[in-house]
Amino acid sequence: MSRKEELLNWLKEKLKGDLLAEDVSREKCLFIDIKKEALIETAQLLLSRGARYQVGVGYDARKSGQGLAMVHTFAFDSDALLVAIRAYTPEDKPEFDSLTPTLPGAGWSEREYIDLLGLHFNNHPNPKRLILSDDWPEGIYPLRQEVPYDLMPPAAEDVAFRLDEAPPGSSIIPFGPFHACLHEPAHFAVYVDGEEIKGCEYRGFMVHRGIEKLAATELTYSEIPFVAERICGICGSVHSVNYAQAVESAAELKISRRAEFIRTVMLEIERLHSHLLWLGVAGHLIGFDTVFMQAWRIREKIMWLAESLTGNRKTYGIVIIGGVRRDINREKAGQIKKILGEVEKDMLALEKAIVKDKAIHRRTRDVGYLSKEKAIEWSLVGPVARARGLAIDARKDHPYAAYDEVKFDVQVADSCDVWGTLVVRVKEVYEAISIINQCLEKLALIPENSPLAVELEGPIPAGRQGLSVVEAPRGEVVHYLLTGDDNRPERWRVRAPTYPNLQAVPDMLLNNRLADFPIIVGSIDPCFSCTDRVVVIDRKSASGKILSQQELENLSRKMRSKS
Amino acid sequence: MWIWNKIKQLAISSRTGVVTLRYPFKPRPAPAGFRGQPVWDHTKCIGCAGCASNCPARTIFLRDICQEIRILLYDSSRCTYCGRCADLCPEKAITMSDNFELATDSRQDITQTIELFMMTCQRCGRCYDLEIKNYLDKLQSLGYRYDSLEVRKVIRQSTAEFETDLLEKTATYGRPEKLEK
Numbered sequence: 001m002s003r004k005e006e007l008l009n010w011l012k013e014k015l016k017g018d019l020l021a022e023d024v025s026r027e028k029c030l031f032i033d034i035k036k037e038a039l040i041e042t043a044q045l046l047l048s049r050g051a052r053y054q055v056g057v058g059y060d061a062r063k064s065g066q067g068l069a070m071v072h073t074f075a076f077d078s079d080a081l082l083v084a085i086r087a088y089t090p091e092d093k094p095e096f097d098s099l100t101p102t103l104p105g106a107g108w109s110e111r112e113y114i115d116l117l118g119l120h121f122n123n124h125p126n127p128k129r130l131i132l133s134d135d136w137p138e139g140i141y142p143l144r145q146e147v148p149y150d151l152m153p154p155a156a157e158d159v160a161f162r163l164d165e166a167p168p169g170s171s172i173i174p175f176g177p178f179h180a181c182l183h184e185p186a187h188f189a190v191y192v193d194g195e196e197i198k199g200c201e202y203r204g205f206m207v208h209r210g211i212e213k214l215a216a217t218e219l220t221y222s223e224i225p226f227v228a229e230r231i232c233g234i235c236g237s238v239h240s241v242n243y244a245q246a247v248e249s250a251a252e253l254k255i256s257r258r259a260e261f262i263r264t265v266m267l268e269i270e271r272l273h274s275h276l277l278w279l280g281v282a283g284h285l286i287g288f289d290t291v292f293m294q295a296w297r298i299r300e301k302i303m304w305l306a307e308s309l310t311g312n313r314k315t316y317g318i319v320i321i322g323g324v325r326r327d328i329n330r331e332k333a334g335q336i337k338k339i340l341g342e343v344e345k346d347m348l349a350l351e352k353a354i355v356k357d358k359a360i361h362r363r364t365r366d367v368g369y370l371s372k373e374k375a376i377e378w379s380l381v382g383p384v385a386r387a388r389g390l391a392i393d394a395r396k397d398h399p400y401a402a403y404d405e406v407k408f409d410v411q412v413a414d415s416c417d418v419w420g421t422l423v424v425r426v427k428e429v430y431e432a433i434s435i436i437n438q439c440l441e442k443l444a445l446i447p448e449n450s451p452l453a454v455e456l457e458g459p460i461p462a463g464r465q466g467l468s469v470v471e472a473p474r475g476e477v478v479h480y481l482l483t484g485d486d487n488r489p490e491r492w493r494v495r496a497p498t499y500p501n502l503q504a505v506p507d508m509l510l511n512n513r514l515a516d517f518p519i520i521v522g523s524i525d526p527c528f529s530c531t532d533r534v535v536v537i538d539r540k541s542a543s544g545k546i547l548s549q550q551e552l553e554n555l556s557r558k559m560r561s562k563s
Numbered sequence: 564m565w566i567w568n569k570i571k572q573l574a575i576s577s578r579t580g581v582v583t584l585r586y587p588f589k590p591r592p593a594p595a596g597f598r599g600q601p602v603w604d605h606t607k608c609i610g611c612a613g614c615a616s617n618c619p620a621r622t623i624f625l626r627d628i629c630q631e632i633r634i635l636l637y638d639s640s641r642c643t644y645c646g647r648c649a650d651l652c653p654e655k656a657i658t659m660s661d662n663f664e665l666a667t668d669s670r671q672d673i674t675q676t677i678e679l680f681m682m683t684c685q686r687c688g689r690c691y692d693l694e695i696k697n698y699l700d701k702l703q704s705l706g707y708r709y710d711s712l713e714v715r716k717v718i719r720q721s722t723a724e725f726e727t728d729l730l731e732k733t734a735t736y737g738r739p740e741k742l743e744k
């Protein structure tokens with residue numbers, strides 16, 4: 001009996017009549033429908049078996065007569081199993097019991113759907129606005145079907161985000177929304193006592209672009225990969241691969257091995273560029289510009305390589321549902337190998353030249369300390385988690401594309417600080433080079449004329465779920481997909497790695513010096529655009545409603561990341 | 564020893580020298596297979612709207628200004644250069660060129676418009692290209708939507724481009740050569 005069947009039987013036994021339906025047809029995934037009263041119990045059962053919480057997905061299921069739905073996904077990392085539990089609530093009583101008291105990592109996921117779907121979560125410790133802008137009118141829930149994707153309520157003039165009072169004895173230093181150390185808009189109000197950081201309040205979600213709503217209303221299945229790629233300017237093909245995998249999982253489409261290898265090669269090329277980019281930025285943030293210049297010089301070769309392989313430096317546009325668009329033939333493989341050889345040589349020289357530099361050690365050791373226990377509590381992912389001794393890596397735990405056939409080690413460090421993150425990311429550069437070389441060797445064994453993409457046989461049936469994870473350079477990306485009519489998904493949810501990692505930043509900042517703020521925030525390689533992807537919101541737009549003092553205060557506390 | 568590290572850094576920096584290109588004073592040609600601005604070949608296009616229906620950025624518009632004339636307008640300002648249109652065109656009328664220097668202060672500079680002479684199907688009343696082949700069945704398999712003009716509502720602002728006086732300028736549009744004879 002596979003681990004999946006065993007888990008399902010065990011859940012059936014425990015939940016009895018509360019388990020309404022199950023879908024085991026997808027490899028590596030288990031989808032179950034439960035009564036909403038059993039949501040917390042089910043989550044607790046899964047957690048007791050070692051599951052890691054990933055993300056919550058809410059959607060409007062009124063079309064099928066089931067009210068509003070909430071899905072929570074969990075990962076069993078040692079069993080390569082993803083579990084999604086779904087519950088419905090009637091439209092006239094849109095209530096769920098909150099998972100957050102049991103599972104702090106669910107805080108944002110639930111608050112997101114308070115804003116976007118008008119759900120209510122009983123016992124949520126901090127049920128405040130998270131996503132919508134300060135002046136968005138009450139009672140308009142953008143993810144509901146009747147709300148058009150391009151709705152723009154008129155702006156309200158006198159509504160603004162109000163910060164909390166600083167704790168006694170400390171003062172506030174504002175960082176952002178636009179600040180030299182942040183590469184995207186987000187606001188941190190940092191409480192300082194002298195030089196020491198005593199806390200921080202975060203207000204983000206300023207760069208929504210409504211991609212998920214757009215996908216569910218305007219785009220079609222095969223157009224979305226090219227839009228998904230634009231979710232992030234650094235790890236774009238991660239999103240297109242992950243989306244394609246989610247659709248392929250929902251449609252039970254098996255793609256060709258050659259395409260899987262090509263996807264793997266491109267993902268690793270992207271990892272190389274992202275790690276080198278981060279290394280450069282990290283160097284720059286601590287004022288060590290030699291690292292910045294040299295890392296980016298090395299990175300440029302990778303960008304040109306990607307350009308000649310795919311036709312563009314960054315938006316590879318290589319992934320389509322069912323496979324890939326461009327081949328990597330023998331000649332191109334030779335070109336990749338040659339360039340990777342140069343990159344490896346340059347990288348070794350750079351590493352040797354900086355590894356003992358006092359400047360780096362003084363600015364990164366014991367900076368941004370967060371214990372392993374805390375890292376588990378916040379469900380951290382990616383190099384930030386691996387720097388804290390957690391050996392989680394979706395490439396190893398939930399092998400996708402061709403990762404089941406390549407050999408590599410999950411790089412971990414145990415210093416629990418920014419230095420650890422740096423070490424992990426530098427080591428992963430060499431790991432990525434080795435993975436690409438292995439892929440190229442295997443690729444040479446597959447006949448060159450084997451198909452790059454497979455065709456779908458007939459339309460994708462509606463109402464099927466798909467779930468997929470990909471290890472982006474910054475950590476695990478989760479895509480949840482529910483197929484719909486009209487040749488487009490009914491719901492597509494993207495969870496970027498910054499989503500869990502950012503929630504832990506206030507904890508990382510505690511008791512550090514103010515001067516280390518940029519590098520600590522920078523250490524998670526925050527990508528606000530990926531995190532904020534959900535719904536088109538113009539900060540200026542909203543109702544003409546004037547909020548009371550109390551409401552304003554409630555609003556202003558909404559981004560306290562304690563939930 | 565950290566001073567040893569500094570010396571190594573110095574060595575790397577001086578050995579590498581200046582790597583910044585002299586662009587734009589010295590051109591940097593795009594590599595083969597680069598996805599630059601798509602270019603339409605009006606002698607090949609049959610007006611099937613496959614490109615328009617599948618452009619993720621919805622930046623190709625088709626409009627029938629009368630029963631026989633169909634206008635295809637490509638507005639590069641929103642194009643993402645994904646190359647999807649070139650992939651899908653059944654007639655290979657679109658090529659992804661290596662032109663990437665597209666900055667301009669006038670949208671017209673990067674807009675391409677072609678005028679297509681269409682025939683009317685006796686059976687269904689839709690337009691098709693008589694010159695090449697009956698593509699009606701193929702259209703369906705491409706997901707052709709007859710109302711693809713409606714698709715323009717996706718980004719409403721862009722419809723401002725499709726004014727009547729713009730259509731009046733049809734004299735400047737490329738026309739299929741073989742029909743001019």
Ligand code: SF4
Binds near residue numbers: 619621623641648649
């Ligand atoms: S390249 Fe892509 S975005 Fe541009 S017109 Fe073609 S399909 Fe549309």
Ligand code: SF4
Binds near residue numbers: 609652
């Ligand atoms: S897909 Fe090709 S033939 Fe059809 S309208 Fe576009 S350019 Fe013309």
